[in-house]
Amino acid sequence: MAAIELRGLTKVYPGGVTALDSLDLVIPDGEFFALLGPSGCGKTTLLRTIAGLETATAGSIRIGDRDVTGLQPGARDVAMVFQDYALFPHMDVTDNIAYPLRIKKVARAVRAQKAREVGERLGLEKLMDRRPGQLSGGQQQRVALARVMATQAQAFLFDEPLSNLDARLRLEARTFLKKLQRELGVTTVFVTHDQAEALAMADRMAVMENGHIRQIGTPAEVFQRPANTFVASFIGSTPMNLLDGVVRGDTLEVAGCRVPVPETAAGRLADGEKIVYGVRPEYLSYAAEGPIAGKVVLVESLGASYLVTLEVGEDLVQVTVPEGREPELGEAGCAVPRPDRALVYRDGELV
Amino acid sequence: MSTDAAGLGRVRASAFVAPALILIAVFLVFPALWVVLLGVTNYRLTGLAAADPEFVGLDNFVSALTDGRFLDSTWLTVQFVLGSAVIGQAILGFTLAKVLHGRVKRFVEGLVILAWILPSAVVSFLWIALLDRDSGTLNTLLGIPGFPWLLDHPMLSIIVFNTWRGTAFSMMLYGAALGNVPPSHLESARLAGANGWQQLRDVIFPHIRGHILTNLLLISLWTFNDFTPFLLTAGGPDGKSEILAVHVYKVALQGGELGYGAAVSTVILLINLVVAVFYLRLLREQR
Ligand SMILES: Nc1ncnc2c1ncn2[C@@H]1O[C@H](COP(=O)(O)OP(=O)(O)OP(=O)(O)O)[C@@H](O)[C@H]1O
Ligand SMILES: [Mg+2]
Numbered sequence A: 001m002a003a004i005e006l007r008g009l010t011k012v013y014p015g016g017v018t019a020l021d022s023l024d025l026v027i028p029d030g031e032f033f034a035l036l037g038p039s040g041c042g043k044t045t046l047l048r049t050i051a052g053l054e055t056a057t058a059g060s061i062r063i064g065d066r067d068v069t070g071l072q073p074g075a076r077d078v079a080m081v082f083q084d085y086a087l088f089p090h091m092d093v094t095d096n097i098a099y100p101l102r103i104k105k106v107a108r109a110v111r112a113q114k115a116r117e118v119g120e121r122l123g124l125e126k127l128m129d130r131r132p133g134q135l136s137g138g139q140q141q142r143v144a145l146a147r148v149m150a151t152q153a154q155a156f157l158f159d160e161p162l163s164n165l166d167a168r169l170r171l172e173a174r175t176f177l178k179k180l181q182r183e184l185g186v187t188t189v190f191v192t193h194d195q196a197e198a199l200a201m202a203d204r205m206a207v208m209e210n211g212h213i214r215q216i217g218t219p220a221e222v223f224q225r226p227a228n229t230f231v232a233s234f235i236g237s238t239p240m241n242l243l244d245g246v247v248r249g250d251t252l253e254v255a256g257c258r259v260p261v262p263e264t265a266a267g268r269l270a271d272g273e274k275i276v277y278g279v280r281p282e283y284l285s286y287a288a289e290g291p292i293a294g295k296v297v298l299v300e301s302l303g304a305s306y307l308v309t310l311e312v313g314e315d316l317v318q319v320t321v322p323e324g325r326e327p328e329l330g331e332a333g334c335a336v337p338r339p340d341r342a343l344v345y346r347d348g349e350l351v
Numbered sequence B: 001m002s003t004d005a006a007g008l009g010r011v012r013a014s015a016f017v018a019p020a021l022i023l024i025a026v027f028l029v030f031p032a033l034w035v036v037l038l039g040v041t042n043y044r045l046t047g048l049a050a051a052d053p054e055f056v057g058l059d060n061f062v063s064a065l066t067d068g069r070f071l072d073s074t075w076l077t078v079q080f081v082l083g084s085a086v087i088g089q090a091i092l093g094f095t096l097a098k099v100l101h102g103r104v105k106r107f108v109e110g111l112v113i114l115a116w117i118l119p120s121a122v123v124s125f126l127w128i129a130l131l132d133r134d135s136g137t138l139n140t141l142l143g144i145p146g147f148p149w150l151l152d153h154p155m156l157s158i159i160v161f162n163t164w165r166g167t168a169f170s171m172m173l174y175g176a177a178l179g180n181v182p183p184s185h186l187e188s189a190r191l192a193g194a195n196g197w198q199q200l201r202d203v204i205f206p207h208i209r210g211h212i213l214t215n216l217l218l219i220s221l222w223t224f225n226d227f228t229p230f231l232l233t234a235g236g237p238d239g240k241s242e243i244l245a246v247h248v249y250k251v252a253l254q255g256g257e258l259g260y261g262a263a264v265s266t267v268i269l270l271i272n273l274v275v276a277v278f279y280l281r282l283l284r285e286q287r
Helices: A043-051 A093-103 A108-121 A137-151 A167-184 A195-201 A219-224 A229-234 B009-038 B059-066 B068-099 B102-117 B120-131 B137-142 B154-179 B183-192 B196-224 B229-233 B244-254 B258-284
Strands: A004-012 A018-027 A032-036 A058-063 A078-081 A155-159 A187-192 A204-209 A212-217 A241-248 A251-254 A257-260 A274-279 A284-287 A292-301 A305-312 A315-322 A332-337 A343-346
Touching: A004 A043, A018 A043, A018 A058, A018 A212, A032 A043, A032 A195, A043 A058, A043 A078, A043 A155, A043 A187, A078 A137, A078 B183, A093 A108, A093 A137, A093 B183, A108 A137, A137 A167, A167 A195, A187 A195, A195 A219, A204 A219, A204 A229, A212 A219, A212 A229, A229 A241, A229 A274, A229 A343, A241 A315, A251 A274, A257 A292, A284 A315, A292 A315, A305 A332, B009 B258, B059 B068, B059 B258, B068 B154, B068 B196, B068 B244, B102 B154, B120 B137, B120 B154, B120 B229, B154 B196, B154 B229, B183 B196, B196 B258, B229 B244, B244 B258
Parallel strands: A032 A187, A032 A204, A078 A155, A155 A187
Antiparallel strands: A004 A018, A004 A058, A204 A212, A241 A251, A241 A274, A251 A257, A274 A343, A284 A332, A292 A305, A292 A332, A305 A315
8 A cells, every 4th residue: 555656757659649748646555536537638647657658758657665666567566456457367266366376376275265255255256157148247346356355455546447446336436446445445546438437436536637647635625615617617516507698897797797705716806807706506595586587498307406598698607406497488587606615716627 | 021132042052152262162162072982992092992992981080080090190280289289380480570579570571471471492492591400501600511411300390490481470360469459558557567478468468469369270280291301301201201191102102092082081081170160169169
């Protein structure tokens, strides 16, 4: 178990794609760290570079107290779960789990013992003699996890390990994985496309864009206070309302309406400045009277609540409304921001 | 479910299959049976027995299996198959497919395919020009004029020749097979610390097992029945490179003993069958 420290890490693929651009990141010992970002932003590349499957173009990687930048993957003492699990089809579950131990020349009996222990822990005891082809997706995923656990590596790297599972199983696996990581206390880097997954599982997370890290923080921080408009529009199951506006004394003029300056930005704005006003639909409430007045143009069901779209001048503002209180189409209504949750961005960065 | 999906009826359906069956019968089954039949007669190319062959039972087979020349020839064929097909073509082909990348790979592929598609007559002429003792290219390159490769090392010559000739096929086949090995499996092994040999053993070979066996089956049979070495050494000197295909040609067509030659051919057919069944068994075995 060890911390992971990246300094100025850069990866340029042959052909000139800069997948990682001078990236700095410290993941403390025992942390569950999620990497999130749109497709092609360099998440997989970052993970593979840490594992040593890609060589860094510049910068350094430290795992624990060792500089591993120039080491072979096998010498780095990290274990990885691949998206397709990469189980060997010709070996049974026991041999698959014990494979890294076999390479490390651990005695056969010790290997089998260890595989059985880990397998039992993951509920695989009845499947130990089967081949991967005879297992369901969820079972294969547990075998892949077991193989990683049996290695007792310094760090675990997961590349979208849940993406092959169906929605139901994914929820189960999520909880399971989180609990397991807690118990083992191994530093874990987890790549995912699914922000709900990152928000639910990670101790801390990073949001990436084009090989850069745009924000690092706890899921709550990233959700509540996105550091820039990129993160703001990327995170959240319903996108954040981002409205152009201008500072007018101690109010903001947004979409033709006047809203109070949010608590977070109070005293830090100059009169006449151009800003972007950001507030999540979840932090807006719908009322007959309020600062942002408009007309209801769309009502979408989210299950237990409704997403109501208001047309405010030229702009659209989305509000979540609890079920049973959804407005009629065409009705005039207002959105009321929660003052402690509204945010102001200047030049794309949080004020 | 109906077994007659196209609604043709038995007669019309048979009519569609008949031409293929007739072709197979005329050109494959009938000659094979004819050879087996000839094998139990004393049929000759010329002379009395040519006009009126007699049934001689298993005599031909008995004399073949007790004939030193036949047994020597079988042993040479085994060497030829192991040396040029299994060790030569398969291992060299796999190594080339594994090691070469990018432009070099395409270049080498082009060269070896050329070796594969050129007609045997042309290729053997090229090799005679290469190995000729007085004005051969090889001796000139090595600076040892007068060294008689085909006389001093006839088996080595035809083994190298056939390896050169047939490596393209194995290389292409393994190239395609290697492309199917999932990269994540290799990477998973590398992360566990597996070295090159361990990656071969634990990831690559299990994945391409079927390709390896199919490849070995085909090239073993092709090499076993290959007649081209005759064009290089004519089985000589003194029978030192007389593999079975050449042996049959010599006894049956040069020696005129068609009955005896047919018996030897039948034995070759049986050996081929055994080899094929052996590989197919392995292929079908649970992985
Ligand atoms: N082997 C490669 N050669 C060249 N460019 C590559 C290679 N692999 C990835 N890239 C490029 O590097 C960038 C980052 O790719 P990467 O696979 O890390 O993205 P990602 O964040 O994992 O995306 P996704 O969420 O779709 O898996 C992309 O622009 C991609 O096209
Ligand atoms: Mg990826």
